[in-house]
Amino acid sequence: MDIQGLSDKVVAQDRRALARAITLVESSREDHRAQAAALVEEIRRKAPHQAVRIGLSGTPGVGKSTFIESFGTFLTEQGLRVAVLAVDPSSARSGGSILGDKTRMERLSRNPNAFIRPSPSQSHLGGVARRTREAVALCEGAGFDVILIETVGVGQSETVVAEMSDLFILLLAPAGGDELQGVKRGIMEMADIILVNKADGDLKATATRTCADYSGALRLLRKRPQDPQDFPKAMTVSALEEDGLTKAWEEMRTLTDWRRENGHFEGRRAAQARFWFEEEVKQALLAQLQTAAAKGAMDQLGLDVATGAVSPSVAAQRMLEQLKHS
Incomplete structure (x- = not known):
């Protein structure tokens, strides 16, 4: 494969080339792995662009796909280019995946300023495909301003998405308290912003109460050094009615700007790079057993x-x- 030519096309924002590049980094073939590493390094050298990486997690049925479509459309209307890396659950038997997220985001998938790439989770910890972080680097090289990383459901292992995101957003449904008790603390300690979705119609009052409950729970958590005053916080949104998206984006920008100004943004990315270096070593050692x-x-x-x-x-x-x- 012509790595130089492919990297030039990705940097030139050729969508087909970007799709081919992501297919390459997702391959498990040994020769492809070497080519993928060379491609990622080449693109980083040619286009050291930094996008805002937003990890998004939530229980199945909470409306993640609807939220991403509404939020992604909102961002493109602000003049931003948005990439969505949606990780679908894989079959434990065949390893296959229905890759349904792109089908559900019909409006966003037709948007010229948006790029949606569904990938099977391949049974990796946390539902985040092992090569998703390399796909993030490719999307940054292709000039996208915001990268949304959607993961498969919620649990302690799901927090691995926080290791490749600048912001970690937890999406919750109204009155979803009891079934979340077992996972709430681990997830909430990772969350930067909690969004209670479906705050519309008959559920609006319930969503407001749920938001208040989580706001109180967040105040009980230990203060983190990477957070300004009043963060992390809980808010209500309605992906269906596209209500609350402007406020949510303002809060995300406020948090990101504060972390940049106070040195936490680059420090966090450096820590993430080290984390993934160690993960690569572990994976390589496990590969020796194959x-x-x-x-x-x-x-x-x-x-x-x-x-x-x-x-x-x-x-x-x-x-x-x-x-x-x-």
Whole structure:
């Protein structure tokens, strides 16, 4: 593949080239991985553009796709270019995904200033495809101003999205308190802004009460150094009626500007870069277990453990010794 030519087209904002580039970074083939790394580095060198990266999480059915379509359309009307990286749940059996988010965002998908890329989660922790962060870098190189990273549902593992975002937005439904008790604290400690969606019609009063409940809960959390006064905060929005979007965007900009001025923005990105470096090393070590020799050794040691010939701890030590000398 012509890495130079492809990188030039991505930087020139060629949408088809960007789609090809993201397909390349999502590939697990070893030769493609080397090409993808070279492509990302080339684009970073040619276009060191910084977009605002916004991670968006929420329970299934909370209206994430509707919110992203309304919010993305609102941003494009402000003259901004918006990229949406939507991660779809994958089948545990086939690894496939229906990639339905783009279908649900019909209006935004036709917008010339928007780019929507659904990707299967491929069973990775947190529902964030392993290569999503590289796709973010490509979208930045292609000159997008705002990158929305939508994830699959909510849970402790979902907080991995915060490691590739400048802002982490948690979307909640009205009166959704009880089923969130188990995950609320972990997620809320990561959230910069909580948006209670569906604040319209019969649910408007309920949404206002839910927002007040979460505002009170946020005040009980320990103050974070990367937050100005009154953050994190909870707000109500209606994606259906497009109400509250202007206020939400103003608060996001206020928080981002404050973090830039006080050194937290660059510091956070540096910490994220280190996090992903360590993750890459871990993934590379795990990949060593997928070689034919390693699988054979694992199978043999697994039989020994199953028959009681050796304990799991001793077998694991022997396996590590084999990997060390391979």
